[in-house]
Amino acid sequence: MNPVTTPIYLITGTSKGIGEALANYYLQQGVIVVGCSRSHSNIEHESYYHHSVDVTDEQSVKHLFTWVRKTFGRLDVLINNAGIAAMNHAILTPASSVERILQTNVLASFICCREAAKIMKKKAFGRIVNFSTVAVPLNLEGEAAYAASKSGVETLTRVLAREFAEFNITVNAVGPTPIQTELIKNVGDDKINALLARQTLKRMGTFDDVINVVNFFVDEKSDFISAQVVYLGGV
Amino acid sequence: MSMRETLLSIIEQSFEELNDTREPGNLLSFHPEVALYGANSSLDSVDLVNLLLAIEERIEDELDISFTIANEKALSQKNSPFKTVKSLCDYLQIELAK
Numbered sequence: 001m002n003p004v005t006t007p008i009y010l011i012t013g014t015s016k017g018i019g020e021a022l023a024n025y026y027l028q029q030g031v032i033v034v035g036c037s038r039s040h041s042n043i044e045h046e047s048y049y050h051h052s053v054d055v056t057d058e059q060s061v062k063h064l065f066t067w068v069r070k071t072f073g074r075l076d077v078l079i080n081n082a083g084i085a086a087m088n089h090a091i092l093t094p095a096s097s098v099e100r101i102l103q104t105n106v107l108a109s110f111i112c113c114r115e116a117a118k119i120m121k122k123k124a125f126g127r128i129v130n131f132s133t134v135a136v137p138l139n140l141e142g143e144a145a146y147a148a149s150k151s152g153v154e155t156l157t158r159v160l161a162r163e164f165a166e167f168n169i170t171v172n173a174v175g176p177t178p179i180q181t182e183l184i185k186n187v188g189d190d191k192i193n194a195l196l197a198r199q200t201l202k203r204m205g206t207f208d209d210v211i212n213v214v215n216f217f218v219d220e221k222s223d224f225i226s227a228q229v230v231y232l233g234g235v
Numbered sequence: 236m237s238m239r240e241t242l243l244s245i246i247e248q249s250f251e252e253l254n255d256t257r258e259p260g261n262l263l264s265f266h267p268e269v270a271l272y273g274a275n276s277s278l279d280s281v282d283l284v285n286l287l288l289a290i291e292e293r294i295e296d297e298l299d300i301s302f303t304i305a306n307e308k309a310l311s312q313k314n315s316p317f318k319t320v321k322s323l324c325d326y327l328q329i330e331l332a333k
Binding site for chain 2: 058059062063066069070118121166
């Protein structure tokens with residue numbers, strides 16, 4: 001493994017779910033993965049470097065990216081996967097919950113994009129993939145704060161794509177359908193089935209579905225693809 | 236070397252880094268009154284971003300600290316600290332003394 005030529009990927013939220021699946025997949029592809037989450041990670045691989053970081057804490061995130069810069073001298077791909085959801089009727093949603101969602105989904109994505117671009121622009125190459133959700137185009141009831149936060153991520157994606165274009169950094173987003181992860185563990189089957197009924201392709205998503213879209217965005221050949229949001233399930 | 240001298244040296248090295256990417260006939264000269272933005276500046280907005288990031292990175296590496304050059308205070312000041320080399324150096328000296 002040569003850190004000078006091996007691609008360096010930073011993936012947030014790698015302790016479980018999609019983030020863990022993405023990290024394991026890219027490790028299998030032979031890249032170096034720097035992962036982070038508030039908790040520890042179960043991933044054990046010689047090319048995996050885990051950092052316990054709260055992505056809403058600007059200083060901690062800055063330390064993480066400074067470590068990447070000093071250790072590898074570059075960063076090729078950022079996958080902003082870390083996110084939280086809360087599914088409640090708006091009338092029963094406390095402001096503190098909205099604030100927490102906005103901080104994790106919007107603020108953290110912004111800070112990570114900013115710090116990643118600082119490193120990527122030195123090599124005039126970078127791929128950033130953010131995470132939206134089908135809850136945005138479907139305007140899902142019960143997900144006002146979550147969908148609003150992901151709308152923010154989509155706008156962030158489109159504006160940063162323009163701001164970072166001159167550094168040869170592309171910024172795109174993937175919008176998954178429900179996938180069997182901890183994020184939706186408390187959502188009832190009736191709600192999930194009603195959501196699936198609104199998709200063109202009526203099934204739950206899988207980790208592989210997400211990886212497929214992320215792969216497309218991070219491909220070196222995708223240098224003319226930026227400011228795009230791809231939803232799964234034909235939404 | 237005093238902190239001010241260190242900072243001026245960091246800013247000068249960052250100018251040189253920026254000049255490495257410019258055409259020979261379009262190099263930036265370095266002196267305290269050089270305008271970093273505005274009508275009298277030779278830097279465009281991307282040059283200014285690159286310059287400030289180069290300075291931020293050198294401060295972090297040479298002083299072994301974590302530092303963000305563009306904080307809320309800097310961006311909200313009536314007289315921007317990023318106006319000239321001198322005002323930038325004044326601002327950095329105050330920020331680093333905190």
